[in-house]
Amino acid sequence: KIESIPVEVIYASSAEKGEGDASHLVDGDPNTYWHTVYSVTVAKYPHWIDFDCAEVKTIKGFTYLxxxxxxxGNIKDYQLQVSxxxxxxxxxIVKGSFENNQEEKRVMFTKPVKARYVRFTALSSQNGxxxxxxxxxxxLN
Structure with a gap:
């Protein structure tokens, strides 16, 4: 059975304070969201988020909502690394492109990896x- 690992966001390359906090990615609420900086300046791609799984875990994939x-700001191209x-x-570990819709995307690795930290990098947006x-x-584990 595939389950999600409880994780904490420990770093975001860019986040709009308040409304766009990166912690919204892991709060379980689909109505909150992470948004890169746009008020003072607009941060350019790539944008990345580092997650801490608290201990070394077997990781089989991830989802992006x-x-x-x-x-x-919907993400098109992405890559994922571990540490x-x-x-x-x-x-x-995996690199690809998401479909352009609001559905949750699920990406499974060709083989599981063991790691404590995960870096998700957004390389481009759907609308440019x-x-x-x-x-x-x-x-996911």
């Missing part, structure tokens, strides 16, 4: 803007 109340110390990021958003990311 786009922002539900707007298609602004055991949160500093040294290994090779890219520099924003990235998301309502939820789950790490």
């Amino acid at each position: 786009p922002r539900q109340n707007s298609s602004n 055991n110390d949160g500093k040294n990021w290994g090779e890219i 803007d520099d924003f990235a958003t998301g309502s939820g990311i789950k790490i």
Whole structure:
């Protein structure tokens, strides 16, 4: 049975304070969302989020739920890396493109990996803007 690992966001390359906090990716609420900075300046791609699984876990994949109340900033191209110390990021485990819709996306790895930290990197948006958003990311085991 595939379940999600409880994770904490420990770093975001960019986040709009308040409304767009990266912690919204793991709060379980589809109505809240992470949004990269747009008020002072607009951060350019790539945008990344680092997650801590609290201990080394077997990771089989992840899900991405786009922002539900707007298609602004929906992620198109992505990659995912893992680390055991949160500093040294290994090779890219999976890289791809999401379909352009509001459905939850599920990406399974070709083989499970063991790691404590996960870095999700958004490489581009569906509409070509520099924003990235998301309502939820789950790490699956």
